[in-house]
Structures are given as structure tokens and as C-alpha cells.
Amino acid sequence: MLYIIKVFLSLPKIKIPMSETLILLVAFVIIAVASSQISKLFTQLHLPIITGILFVGIIAGPFILKMVPTGIHLKLGFINDLSLAFIAFAAGSELYLKELRNRIKQISWITFGQLFIIFSMSSTIIYFLANQIPFMADLSVNNKLVIALFMGTIFVARSPSSAIAVINELRAKGPFTSTVLGVTVVKEVFVIILFTIVLASSKSMINNEVIGVVFIIALLAELLVSFALGYGLGRLLSKIMSLKMEENYKAVIIVFVGYLVYVFTHYIGVYSKEWIGHEVFLEPLLICIIAGFVVANYTNFRFEFLTIMEKVGPFVYIAFFTLTGLSLSIDLLLSVWQIALLLFFIRLISVIIGTIVGGVFAGDKMKYNLIGGMSYVTQAGVAIGLSTIVAKEFPAWGEEFLTLLVAVIVINLIVGPPLFKWAINLMDEAHTKANSKDGDVIRDAIIFGYENQSIALATQLISQGWSVKIATQLTKDKTKDIDNAEIVHIKTLDNTAFKQLECEKANTIVTMLSDDDNLIIANNAYESLGTKNLIVRLNDRNNAEKFQKLDAKIVEPNTAMVSLLDHFVRSPQATSLLLGMEDGKDTIDIEITAKEMHGMALRDLRFPQDAIILSVHRKDNALICHGFTRLRLGDIVTVVGSPESLDKVSYKLAN
Numbered sequence: 001m002l003y004i005i006k007v008f009l010s011l012p013k014i015k016i017p018m019s020e021t022l023i024l025l026v027a028f029v030i031i032a033v034a035s036s037q038i039s040k041l042f043t044q045l046h047l048p049i050i051t052g053i054l055f056v057g058i059i060a061g062p063f064i065l066k067m068v069p070t071g072i073h074l075k076l077g078f079i080n081d082l083s084l085a086f087i088a089f090a091a092g093s094e095l096y097l098k099e100l101r102n103r104i105k106q107i108s109w110i111t112f113g114q115l116f117i118i119f120s121m122s123s124t125i126i127y128f129l130a131n132q133i134p135f136m137a138d139l140s141v142n143n144k145l146v147i148a149l150f151m152g153t154i155f156v157a158r159s160p161s162s163a164i165a166v167i168n169e170l171r172a173k174g175p176f177t178s179t180v181l182g183v184t185v186v187k188e189v190f191v192i193i194l195f196t197i198v199l200a201s202s203k204s205m206i207n208n209e210v211i212g213v214v215f216i217i218a219l220l221a222e223l224l225v226s227f228a229l230g231y232g233l234g235r236l237l238s239k240i241m242s243l244k245m246e247e248n249y250k251a252v253i254i255v256f257v258g259y260l261v262y263v264f265t266h267y268i269g270v271y272s273k274e275w276i277g278h279e280v281f282l283e284p285l286l287i288c289i290i291a292g293f294v295v296a297n298y299t300n301f302r303f304e305f306l307t308i309m310e311k312v313g314p315f316v317y318i319a320f321f322t323l324t325g326l327s328l329s330i331d332l333l334l335s336v337w338q339i340a341l342l343l344f345f346i347r348l349i350s351v352i353i354g355t356i357v358g359g360v361f362a363g364d365k366m367k368y369n370l371i372g373g374m375s376y377v378t379q380a381g382v383a384i385g386l387s388t389i390v391a392k393e394f395p396a397w398g399e400e401f402l403t404l405l406v407a408v409i410v411i412n413l414i415v416g417p418p419l420f421k422w423a424i425n426l427m428d429e430a431h432t433k434a435n436s437k438d439g440d441v442i443r444d445a446i447i448f449g450y451e452n453q454s455i456a457l458a459t460q461l462i463s464q465g466w467s468v469k470i471a472t473q474l475t476k477d478k479t480k481d482i483d484n485a486e487i488v489h490i491k492t493l494d495n496t497a498f499k500q501l502e503c504e505k506a507n508t509i510v511t512m513l514s515d516d517d518n519l520i521i522a523n524n525a526y527e528s529l530g531t532k533n534l535i536v537r538l539n540d541r542n543n544a545e546k547f548q549k550l551d552a553k554i555v556e557p558n559t560a561m562v563s564l565l566d567h568f569v570r571s572p573q574a575t576s577l578l579l580g581m582e583d584g585k586d587t588i589d590i591e592i593t594a595k596e597m598h599g600m601a602l603r604d605l606r607f608p609q610d611a612i613i614l615s616v617h618r619k620d621n622a623l624i625c626h627g628f629t630r631l632r633l634g635d636i637v638t639v640v641g642s643p644e645s646l647d648k649v650s651y652k653l654a655n
Contacts, residue, residue: 032322057325083320085258090309092292095185106362107182113358121350123152135400146202155347157383174429180375196283230287234294241301332403340407374423378416449512508533526550592635603627611641
């Protein structure tokens, strides 16, 4: 770790004593760890974690608790660069062409509509409001125009990470969701390109340089070089992904390579100014986002790369947003809230108008167009990243600019996710887990599929006192009656069939059909029924992830057989006992519903002598039990004993 820090310090832009850097770095790490924990409290207020991280950074910063000195974002600038590179990699990797093709027309038009309307409308309004914004009032006309253009550009940005978080939370699927995600990711690429153009143009405008044909050609050349470097970097990342090493090591290398992009572009800018009299501006964010796009679309490492992004992402965001919070001036932040609210509404209105215009040209339903604007409010990493770049490039007014933009982004962070959730629910594309139904559902099971294994399972469950239904699409002449089991003939796997079977009353559903049919049943059980136990016999292991997302317990016959034999070899007596193969012994899972059991220690329970508690599961976690373990309502207790004793225990724990 010390070696890496020394490497960082030997690179440009970091010219501070080693001892001071180490002290600041240690202080920063402590604050970042604290922010990661404290920010979780913000989720209880239905606020994004990012907001909490920013808040902790502001509180710990040089203006309140004064745990770090002013200018820490400059002294630890490499953390900012590392984070921005990673954020760009992640944004580019989410742009997966195969998933966007079905909605490419809608995505293209809405992206163009938002890009044009938000940029032009926001920039124009902000320019004419310049005298009402404190830090802009006394600036020159050119500076006012530059700031307006930067704000208009940054207002276009959306947050892919927050969009994906909401989509995953709601398990959202459908044309509306696909369009929103596609527009969000595609727009990030164009935002970076637009930002590059504005940044290059702004320097010329402030220096009163003429923007002529030569300037335009040079700008286009810089963009083409950035694209070429991004493609080459993407190929380099694919080579890194092909290395035979652990993902953690690959992640470190990828993040470091991202930082080297910033170092390289910095050198190019400095030495080109010295050698040719013109500063060649290569946008590192654009290079990194193109690299992520290349890995996702033109290599075989997309899933592994996304996995690394998901694993490392939380740590990067904590570091980035903590440092951003530490760099904010609280007095300025408090002084700009009114103007920040005004800018928020300007952006919100422009987002809605841009979405409607794009949707109309795309031929989308007006319902999509009117509601769609609510899905693009949230901002986060890229928007703050661009704001920090502006602050660094224009120090005369950069601090005030960054503070105002962060205030706007924080409002977007608070308001945006609930609006997106509302839009998804309104479009009926949320697929969250239903609540379990109350009632007598303890030992009711429905088995989908009529075959030898399902018949054997039904017979075994009936012998243990279960009520069993077997659902089949076979005709009555192709099935035989089973003692004490109800065979239900259904025509299709739809809501009508589920109502006919009274699936909402079942504690357990077992699917033994094809994976496609199993998935239909599993989705319904998850979203509509809230079935406690969903068991799936898997046919193709490539489909396992689909069922895991539905909280299904998966049984793959070949793997299950090997695992069973393994357990018999290593623990024959325990395996026999758990499988109910010992005479007079059985096992049962019991949910604690008896209120008098809440808080009861295991040592104080009065169970029959031949009944023993094997495990206690609480919120999907298995507890290491001892005499002082206390039960809670909702715990799942696994008990072994004679059938008579198990009946007594069940009555006591779940009466």
C-alpha cells in the first residue's frame, strides 16, 4: 500500500510532503469508513446512501468539525481521478447494444430530445438569470456564458448507477424500463462529448480567442483521438481480464490503469502547450467510458467486468462522495439553497419537455411521454465529476460553481429515486415480492408436474401429514388417482389456473416442469402470491440465476445426487437422520408465531426429551445456537424428533 502511495506522489499534480499526505490519507480513510456506516441511516429516511455520504463529508470537513484542512480535494486529487475513471468505466460497460436494439428508435429520439432541450433551455435561462446568482453577478459576459453552458451540459447528465439500483430494487421489466435505462446510459456518452466541446470552447472564449475553422478541426481531431485511445484502452482492459488471477487483483489493476489515463492526458496537455503552443485536450472521462463500452460489447469478458464494477463500486463511491463532501464550503452551501431550488425546477421542467418532445418524435404512447420525464431526475457520479473538473479548471469561480451544482445534485438525489419508483409502478413494470398470505398454510404443498418423481414426493409428504395437490396439463385419461392427493387438471399456466389451485393458500410450491414453465410459476409465486417456500427442479444450470433472483430453492438432479452421496460418505448418521431415514425420527421447520415465545431462551424451553433444535434461521441467516440464544417472532426453527413430539413442539411454537 505504501509503495502505491509513493507511486501516486511521484506522478504530476501531487506535490506535497509525504508525511502530510499520509496524515491526510489516514484521516480521510477514517472519515470514509464512518460515512459508509452513518450513511446507512439515511435509507431509513428513504434517502439515497450517496446523500448520507455527502452529508458526513460536509460535517467532518474544514467548516464544521474541522477534521481535515481546506483544500484536501487538491492534496488528495489522485483519489478523485481514480474514482472518476472507475465511474466512467462503469457507465460505459452499462451501454450494451444487444439489450438496446429493440427500443433503439425510442432511445435515440428521447436522448436527442433531452440533449437538445435541456442544454439549450437551461443554458439560456441561466444566462439571463446570471445577475440573480451571487457569484456570477460581477463576472464578465464571457464568463457568464461559459458558466451557463457548463450548467446546461451538466444538467443533461443522469445517474446510471442510481437508475440501475432502483430497477434492481423493483425488479422492473418492460418497454418503459428498457427505454429509461437505454436513454440514461447512451446520454452519458453524449454528455461527455458535449462537455469536452464546451470545455475546449470555454477556454478560448474566456481568453478572447477566435473560434474559427482551425479551432473546430483541432477539436474534432481531439475527439477522434480520444475515441481511438478509448478503443485501445478497451482492448488493454480485455487483456487484463484474460489474465489468470483473482478478480481483486484485476480490480486494482483496472482502477490504477484508469488513473494513468488522467496522468497521460495531463502530460499531453502540458507538453503540447510547450511544444506546439496549443494545449491538446483529451478528455479522460470520454476515453474511459469508450473503454468500458468496448469491453462490454466487443469482448467475451462483459459479465466478469460488470462483476468487478459491482464489487468495487461501493468503495469507489464512498471515497469519491466523501472527498466531494469534504471539499464543500458549508457557508456557501447554505447561501445558495434558494437559487439551487430554482435551478432544480429549471432542470426538471426542461427534462420533462425534452422527454415529451423526444417521445412524440419516436411515436411513443403519450402516457409514456408524460410520465417518462419523472425517470430522469436523479444525478450522481458523472454530474459531480464534471462539476469538479470545472472547479479545477476555473479556480476564479470554480469553488462557488461546484458548491451550487452539488446543492442542485443533492436535491435531485433526494427527489429523483422516489419519482422513478412512482413512474415504474404507474407503468406496472415493477415485479417486487408479494407479502405472504395469512391463514392456515403450514403444511399445504402444490406440485406442478405429473410424473414418477412428483408422485413419489407427494406420497412422501402425505405420509408426513401434508396436504398435497398435483397440478398437471395432462388429460384425466392419462393420470391415475393417488391416495389422499388431489390431482388438479389445468389448461394453462395463468392466473385462472393459480386461482383454481388456490395457490395463495400454499406454504410450498414445487415445480417439476421445463425451465420456461417453471419460470412462469416462479415469477407468479414471487410477485403475486408471496409463497414462503418455492422449490424448483432445474433442467439447465445456465438458468439458475433467474430462479435465484426469485428466492427459489434450486434442485439440480445430478448435483443433488453427488452432494447427497458426499454427505452419506462423510456423515452417514446425521444425513440419515435429516432425511427421515431413521425409524421413528423426522425433521420439521417451524416458524415462530406464538407471541409468548418471543425473547425466550432455548435453555428455558420445555420440549419432549426426544426433540432437539438443530438450527435457527433469522432473516436468511443461520444462527450458531446455544442455550442463551433467544427466539424471535418470524424465526425458522429446525427440529428433529419423533412425529408425536414434533406435533407438540409445533403447537407450542406456532399456536
